Amino acid sequence: MNSSTRPAALPQKGRPARAARAAALVAFAWGIAALPFFLGAARCPTAQLFHVPCPGCGMTRAFHLLADGALGASLAMHALAVPTALCQAVLAIATIAAAARFGAPWALFRARWGRAAVAFVAVVLVADVAYWIARALGAFGGPVPV
Numbered sequence: 001m002n003s004s005t006r007p008a009a010l011p012q013k014g015r016p017a018r019a020a021r022a023a024a025l026v027a028f029a030w031g032i033a034a035l036p037f038f039l040g041a042a043r044c045p046t047a048q049l050f051h052v053p054c055p056g057c058g059m060t061r062a063f064h065l066l067a068d069g070a071l072g073a074s075l076a077m078h079a080l081a082v083p084t085a086l087c088q089a090v091l092a093i094a095t096i097a098a099a100a101r102f103g104a105p106w107a108l109f110r111a112r113w114g115r116a117a118v119a120f121v122a123v124v125l126v127a128d129v130a131y132w133i134a135r136a137l138g139a140f141g142g143p144v145p146v
Contacts, residue, residue, distance in 0.1 A: 001096045002071070013141040015103075018103060019099065019101065019102070019103050020099050020100065022099040022104060022105075023096050023097075023099040023100035025099070026095050026096050026097050026105045027092075028101040030095070030096070030113050031097060037060060037063075039062075040064075042060055044146075045058060047146040051146055052143075052146065053132070053135075053136075053144045053145075053146050054123075054132070055128045055131070055132035056078075056084070056128065056131050057078070057132075057143075057144045057146065058077040058078035058081070058144035059077075059078045059080075059081040059085075061077050061078075061144075062074045062075070062077040062078040062081035063081055063085070065077055066082070076141060077144060078131075079131065079140065080124065080127055080128050080131055083124050083127070084124055084125075084128055086124075087117075087120050087121045087123075087124040087125075088116050088121070090120055090121070091117050091118070091120075091121050092134070093109050093117075094113060094114050094117035094118075095108055095143065097113075097114075098110070098111065100115055101132070
């Protein structure tokens with residue numbers, strides 16, 4: 001009789017299937033989370049409740065301008081929209097890969113590439129907040145209209 005309190009390891013043939021299901025679930029969750037942005041239905045709760053711009057204010061409009069080919073207007077609306085979207089995409093890919101490799105998205109910290117993805121997100125989000133503060137103080141054309 002096994003006196004160990006650890007659960008028995010999954011059979012080798014069950015692990016890849018479980019990891020694939022976990023990765024598919026994480027990819028589905030990211031897709032559902034991104035859907036409002038792709039459909040143009042995303043609304044900023046900070047702007048709606050407090051009538052002040054948040055650190056991300058103007059990013060959706062900046063992407064719409066960029067998609068229309070108005071690079072200058074896009075950068076004026078929010079200069080860090082592209083790096084912010086890129087870091088979110090990197091984080092999504094890293095969590096899906098971590099789920100596929102380790103069985104859970106939060107396991108991305110086990111791999112160097114996962115820690116790098118989180119560090120990339122942290123750097124860009126700090127830059128977003130610094131940019132927001134600078135705009136609130138009048139730099140870069142001032143705050144984005146809400």
